[in-house]
Amino acid sequence: MRPRIGSVLSTFIVLTASAIGGVAFLYPFFRPPVQQTVSFNAHGEDALYLFLLITLSGLGAVLADLTWGRMSSQRTAVLGVLAALGAALRLIPGPGGFSALFFLPILAGYVYGPGFGFLLGTFTLIASALVTGGIGPWLPYQMLAAAWVGALAGVWGYVVRGLQGVRYPPSRWEVVGLAVWGGVLGLFYGAVMNLWFWPYVFQPQHAHMYWQPGLSWKETLLRYGVFYLTTSLWWDMGRAAGNFLLILTVGRPVLRALYRFHARSVLDVWSAEDSLVAESQERPVEL
Template sequence: MKIRFPLLTFASIFGVIAFTWPLYFSSQSIPGISQSFLNPTSAKWFALVIAAAAIALVAIEINRGLLDSKSVALLGVLTALVAALRLIGAGAIGVEPIWFLIILTARVFGTRFGFSLGALSLGLSALLTGGIGPWLPFQMIAAAWIGAGAGLLPKRFRGKSELTALVLYAIFAAAFFGVAMDLQLWPWVAGSDSQLSFIPGGEVSANLHRFLVFHFATAMAWDIPRAIFTSALIIVTAKPVLGSLRRANLKLNPISRAMAQTVAS
């Protein structure tokens, strides 16, 4: 039976809107909405409400029982471990060891588990590091997407091909996180009268151009070290970590264990 992710899909849709509204939301999009609603201060709260709703949907997905008790327990342990890893890189540009573990875990346990791990671990780490703020829901959603994406990597890859795919995905994930965080931050930090400023109600092409210039002018010092550090950790740790996680997965999943024993015999 094919597994469906309706709530996670809705959460992702809300997240996409929360991140990308500056690119396409204009005063002509919805008749009757005044231009004052589209100023950065008002729209910021609109985006935050949507992001918070997306995180709430993740919690509902867990409560519905789509993750069993053993999986939830393992999710809790890994969430705490990822949150603790974030303390190592706190304050260091691009030194973010959390991503390698999120990616490797999602590779073994799949999309739904990776989505939940990404969101919950960023939330817990914010409590540990004092990083709670309006940026937190966006960080949680971006991390959830990175975890979900790792779970979608083809299962047929093994050995060198698997390692290559994981390294390439780590580079993509590092760049994606930088773009996503800049996209939610850009309307508020670029001012209102510069060449990089967000234009409320402006054309998509104009705002996209301004955002890309802003991103590449400010983010490379974070994105490149993040990509290098995450890739290096995956190269060094992928074999032992994936092996340990796969053994844990066999213990949690009787069907997978029976299949493994059949193949071995």
């Protein structure tokens, strides 16, 4: 019963943080900024609060699952190590929007599930910001977008295992499918991150691709589509191609290692639960 309570509480915390993050991305469209200026001024008034909320929510989800759920200390250690490795991978240079940072959240989310992917994406961005000095009002929005990338990789893992079951070692076609999904998630990250600043920017000479208060949602989507295709798609293609190639070339051995660690952590938790049950059954009843 305790593992179920912990898992439910952890999932609730993650979903709540994700919902609040979605509101943070979208509220400027319903409560327009006083003045549309430049992107680095975007969300300057709320970024710190959102950063604290997401960080504390992530820590709370880990604590809840570690205390009452199925997250073993070994699995928590894996989360920390992968976040540190992901931060180091961000230092690898590449063309356009390429970043090796997304490699581990995608693969670990695929193996461990959406909740783990969400947490790994969050903590990887925190660690990488500390390493690279990339701290600013954009950081909590990067954390959310990366967390959603990890979570969606976990959803893809559920879909694949639901269709074919768990295969170890993972087949080549499974890796190819994940590589394609990783490319899609690279585009997704860029499309989401643009919303961090887009409502705050307006250039009269290019008014057809910028948002203004009073536009209908259809016109808003049309203008954003033009903006994305004109300014962002080519950059995001570098990230998508990088995700695809990394997963395709080195994803299979990493998936094998993650599956092994995952199996060990599950067995450790089950063994601990069995010991507690046996101990409670053997304990004499005091009258």
